Amino acid sequence: MIGYLQQVLFLAAIALASYLILRRGRLIASTIRLGRDEDRTDRPQERLKIMALVAFGQKKMFAKPLVAFMHLVIYLGFIIINIEVLEIILDGILGTHRLFAPYTSALYPFLINIFEVLALGVLLVCVGFLARRYLLKVARFQPERYREMGRWPRTDAAIILVIEIVLMLAFLTWNASDTVLRLRGDEHYQVAGLQPFIVSQWFMPLFEGWNTSALIAYERVAWWAHILGIMAFAVYLSYSKHLHILLAFPNVYFSKLAPKGEMQNMPEVTNEVKIMLGLSQPEVATDAPETPAPDSGVPGKFGAKDVMDLTWKNLMDAYSCTECGRCTAACPASITGKKLSPRKIMMDTRDRLEDIGRNTQANGGEFKDDGKTLLGDYILDEEILACTSCQACVQECPVNINPLDIIYQLRRYRVMEESKAPGLWNGMFSNLENNQAPWKFSPADRFNWAEGLK
Amino acid sequence: MTTETTPCQVPTMAELAARGETPDVLFWVGCAGSFDDRYKRVTIAFVKILNAVGIKFAVLGTEESCTGDPARRAGNEFLFQMQATMNIQVLDGYGIKKIVTACPHCFNTLKNEYPALGGNYEVVHHSTFLQSLINEGRIKPQDGQPFKGRRITFHDSCYLGRANKIYEAPRAILEALDADLVEMKRSRSQGLCCGAGGGQYFKEPEPGKKDINIERIEEALGTGAQAIAVACPFCMTMMTDGVKNKEREADVKVYDIAEFVAQAQGL
Missing domain, CATH: 3.40.50 (Rossmann fold)
Structure with a gap:
């Protein structure tokens, strides 16, 4: 009876977790779709190659080898231990115990031993990562230095690491209590020929003095804690910076393939410039009225004031950010104490998307204007004005996020829509217009440098 | 050195076109190279090297104007595209195929950003250009x-x-x-x-x-x-x-x- 009850509860837990994950996934996808269209599907082979190297191979992480190795342990642990989760889920649904063991004979203990070694590795690395944050106080994570590292981002990081430690402990002590039960000859826990496992055997002395019913209770609690923990973690992911474990792959696949120095062209400006210079005629009644202009989908706004004006890729970037701060640590403006932090640009963009998502949910699927915009309420002019466009942030990001692209679009809005630029920039603009140089020199003097030569 | 006696030649595109000649490469001087007192010395150094090696080059002279890069980076796309479109008209008018420049900002803009506006050229930075002259043995370290x-x-x-x-x-x-x-x-x-x-x-x-x-x-x-x-x-x-x-x-x-x-x- 208890067995059936557990199966029913298990199915209910899976259904609830799936529902919550799907709901969040749809909300996130719908906020990403708020962004402008941009085609990032060209050159698929090149994209697959970059994804293999940068996302699967974690190439850019290895700029810092020790941390890269630590991260790799968690990454491999996550992927490989999930094979075991498949068995756990099937056991949960079918009410079986170690379903795969009889079919996989010698392979089974071999695999479990690998999972256990990885689990121990993940556990140790998570402790190491907590130590980096709280004992070594790695500068990138300190709120005194970086104001975007407020309470929530720091709590988020701690929650993830603690959950992972708890999950690994649950997995290892579950195996240990299970083995003790098996060795005592309990009928339900029999698997022919299975020896104690490589890591969990060290936890077995903890359980050997327990009576059998207490042991069975612990075995069940650990089993449930492990699998419910995984489900809760999967739901929590979608609210956390940890979403990168899923989004890193598509985000890297859709990377910018052009040279880093290339700034995106604005075709809607090109049309106007050509008309102004008399190189093309304004489109009046030459086209049949029923054919819409090719750029009719483009919003009537230059640059970006809010997330809807950015591209969907900018928005996916924001959800993919792990807040590691390598961008900010390399940013010359941030290094010299300016307000700009590329990490904050990404976190602000995500915060704005999350706010819009909540607003939309609360208003029955319709976004109710909250009078806020990304530029002004989240990101300040002083931040975007401090950027040297050096692309160090773009270079450093392990998942190919591009904060610079957002900064450029915000600048375009301020300058082209609102004519708000620092006075010296306005001076540079008018020099360019009048003298075709950013300084106040006469164009007639442009060739004077050669005078001494001839 | 014979360079002391031979005057340095800085032909303009207009002069070459009048003679019906085309250069192998256009030297894009850039605003700093034209107006900044310190960087003018770099422009002159580069021109001396081009002369000494015997490269058939030309400059635009007073027909050159800013690529528009500082305006674009500051957010003024209109101004950038005005500059770029006018420059492309001049460059295409002379049938320019290859450009060398000492300014990485001009280099980046001409090479990566002009194609979207219809300006397609082979653009080389002077570091790459000088390196190939050394590799080809045309500049010999003495x-x-x-x-x-x-x-x-x-x-x-x-x-x-x-x-x-x-x-x-x-x-x-x-x-x-x-x-x-x-x-x-x-x-x-x-x-x-x-x-x-x-x-x-x-x-x-x-x-x-x-x-x-x-x-x-x-x-x-x-x-x-x-x-x-x-x-x-x-x-x-x-x-x-x-x-x-x-x-x-x-x-x-x-x-x-x-x-x-x-x-x-x-x-």
Whole structure:
């Protein structure tokens, strides 16, 4: 009876977790779709190659080898231990115990031993990562230095690491209590020929003095804690910076393939410039009225004031950010104490998307204007004005996020829509217009440098 | 050297076109190369090298105008595209195929951003151009190199390095001159910006604790280099100002890579 009850509860837990994950996934996808269209599907082979190297191979992480190795342990642990989760889920649904063991004979203990070694590795690395944050106080994570590292981002990081430690402990002590039960000859826990496992055997002395019913209770609690923990973690992911474990792959696949120095062209400006210079005629009644202009989908706004004006890729970037701060640590403006932090640009963009998502949910699927915009309420002019466009942030990001692209679009809005630029920039603009140089020199003097030569 | 007696030729496109000739390459001088007193010396050094090697080149002279890069980075796309469209008309009017420039910002814009507006050219930065002249043996490092064994550090320009992945050409040139090349900790793809890009050169810096060029010059001076090599007019100004700020003008010089080559050739 208890067995059936557990199966029913298990199915209910899976259904609830799936529902919550799907709901969040749809909300996130719908906020990403708020962004402008941009085609990032060209050159698929090149994209697959970059994804293999940068996302699967974690190439850019290895700029810092020790941390890269630590991260790799968690990454491999996550992927490989999930094979075991498949068995756990099937056991949960079918009410079986170690379903795969009889079919996989010698392979089974071999695999479990690998999972256990990885689990121990993940556990140790998570402790190491907590130590980096709280004992070594790695500068990138300190709120005194970086104001975007407020309470929530720091709590988020701690929650993830603690959950992972708890999950690994649950997995290892579950195996240990299970083995003790098996060795005592309990009928339900029999698997022919299975020896104690490589890591969990060290936890077995903890359980050997327990009576059998207490042991069975612990075995069940650990089993449930492990699998419910995984489900809760999967739901929590979608609210956390940890979403990168899923989004890193598509985000890297859709990377910018052009040279880093290339700034995106604005075709809607090109049309106007050509008309102004008399190189093309304004489109009046030459086209049949029923054919819409090719750029009719483009919003009537230059640059970006809010997330809807950015591209969907900018928005996916924001959800993919792990807040590691390598961008900010390399940013010359941030290094010299300016307000700009590329990490904050990404976190602000995500915060704005999350706010819009909540607003939309609360208003029955319709976004109710909250009078806020990304530029002004989240990101300040002083931040975007401090950027040297050096692309160090773009270079450093392990998942190919591009904060610079957002900064450029915000600048375009301020300058082209609102004519708000620092006075010296306005001076540079008018020099360019009048003298075709950013300084106040006469164009007639442009060739004077050669005078001494001839 | 015969260069003292032979006057340097700086033909313009208009002159060549009038004679019905076409150059092998257009030298795009850029605004800094035309107007900035310090960088004019780099322009002249490069022109002397082109003359000495016998490259058939030309400049646009007064027909050249800003690529529009500073306007674009500052957010003024209209102004950028006005400049770009006018420049493309001039370049296409002369049938230009190949361009060399000493400015990484001009280089990046002409190479990567003009194609979207219909301007397609083979664009080469002068570091790559000089490196191939050395590789082809057309510039021969001579005996008694003035830079032999001198400690020189190279400061990567963002728009040459990260923007276009040109890290080795300027270093190869310095090595060909037998210089003792020392690297700063932040170099190549990790190179620290001089602080001029993105329109910063044309405005006051935002409030902060330090100027970026000071942060960079401290790192450069920390290598113990006697000379700092640059390959960008804006890096040139920022690094020179940094050296002045640290009162090291007497013992640390800032030169463009073209100036090193010209000096080594006795030009």
